[in-house]
Amino acid sequence: MPPSPRRRHALRLLPITLISAAILAFAGAGAGAAQAATPALNVSGISPLVLQPALATGAKYIRIFVDWQVLEPDQAGQYPGYKNAPNLGAANLANQYELAVKQINAAGAKPIFVVLGAPGWANGSSADHLVPPTDPEKFASFFARFVQRTGSVGQVAAYEVWNEQDALEFWHGKEDPNAPGNLDRSEWKRYAELLKASYKAADPYAGNAAIIMGATTGNNFDFVSAMYEQGLKGSFDGVAVHTDTACLRFGPDFYVRNGAGGPINQYSFLGYRSVRAVMLANDDAKPQIWMTEVGWSSTNGGPTSCARGSSAGKAPSGVSEAQQAALLTQAFGCMARDPYVAVAAWFTFSDQTMYKLDELNHYGLVNTGLGAKPALAAFKAVVASNGGAPGPCGDFSPPSVRIVSPTPGVGFTTALLVTATATDAADEGVAPAGLTQISYRLEGGEPFYRFNDVKDGDTVTLNWLRAANLADGTHILTVDAKDALGNVASTSVPICKGAKCVMTAVPTKIALPSGRNPSCKKRSCSFKGRLTAPADKALSGRVRVEWQHYAKMRVKSTVPGRKRYVSKWVTFHKGGSAATKPFAFKQKLKRAGKWRVRAYYDGASPLAGTTTKFLAFSVK
Structure with a gap:
């Protein structure tokens, strides 16, 4: 039997007025040679009849859900020894996953498996399979066996450890008593333990397949930061995010920020750049971002208004079918500017009829009768161009x-x-x-x-x-x-x-030499220049230098018990030297990342003060 259908996450659409309240830029745009994200598809099941038309699009990866409680409903060890398993349903499904790997590989593609759920015998006897396991090692044991078995029959692109575990919808743990409807932050620590155990157990069997952090709801950089705080660096090969954002009608180039000087908001498409910034702030540049769900619903603003998030009842939901196709192309053009986005999996191949909310039934490239929507041709074009060319984005x-x-x-x-x-x-x-x-x-x-x-x-x-x-x-x-x-x-x-x-003050100027200035070798940098004034005026006083780092700083939160951070320019180093001779400030920078430096002269009567512009640079 195929995996059960899943409810989609709710989006908290932010009012446009937040834009005018935000200050300071988050310079997260990609740099370096462009490398487009590999086009992938989400599907609703693993039967050959479901996979065949999805594979015909040319998608390089196919994303599939795997339910632990279905493969091991009665006891540990039922999988993969399905030939002797007491539960024939589990045995048959285990075999279907292996056949799916072979079918997908035969079409020149690879599967992405999302492993989640817990049987009652592993989660405290709960019939709710989204209640997490009481012992992360039990999940890790199954996860490792699934990785070993599926990897032995063919090539797998990646394995996701759970799905949207940062929120209550897919991780049925303790609710935050101070913010009803939200997952308590203590549950994030439980997931960290699950991910760490799963990576350790499965990595020896993964081969070339990536083991990635389960997708966050939207681009939850706060959750990713919490994983680093729990010591998870080195326990994942990539970070998955989701940007199929419910009632969204804006294009991928539109974004908002979190408060004054904050990063790009979690529910903006480009929020994946905030996730990347967290990774770089933790000196973890190697793992890539896997956008395992991206999409726009083609409800065309109806038949009813948006039913979820802060825009419920206030705004229409979705876009037209033509807009959906255009936004798909634009989204891949955006991601092609950021080579650290490895994969983008459109959600989903086919429209559905199973959801109560009409908006959830219209994300497909094809309609329920497999008739092509304009998005199908757009997706095929992206596949043919290996992810598409970089395009304007924000x-x-x-x-x-x-x-x-x-x-x-x-x-x-x-x-x-x-x-x-x-x-x-x-x-x-x-x-x-x-x-x-x-x-x-x-x-x-x-x-x-x-x-x-x-x-x-x-x-x-x-x-x-x-x-x-x-x-x-x-x-x-x-x-x-x-x-x-x-x-x-x-x-x-x-x-x-x-x-x-x-x-009357005599004007002065700080002259900077041409060429690389400041110049850095790793984190050791030098900044050169000299103060000038009219020839008949003697120099006096001191020239000063200020080194600023674009840093993540903890600030006071309005929610008790919740940490809040903002990224802003912070002065880390200062210095000074006599204004009577050229200066050459040398500084060992405290951290890697984005920096800027300037020199200024306070002035000394009758000489006026002066300052240079900030010069921006980065160090590793």
């Missing part, structure tokens, strides 16, 4: 911002007039998201004034009365410009408060 270019006044080193004693202008930019082939906000801040702190609803090319002016309250001396004024997708650009200017600063 506006990640920040605006350009300029401080009109004050000029560098300006002196003042009372109010200060601050004027800035900005224009949004966009990646090639992508329409700019549009400028939304210009804000002012001091010494790298939080903004003290924001102009909202600004448009491209707008100039905004603030008569900053409270500037009179600043302490005497030099300060750094920074202006940020943000677009509708949370991409942020910043520029700074030194200002000088006090009577000693009011005299």
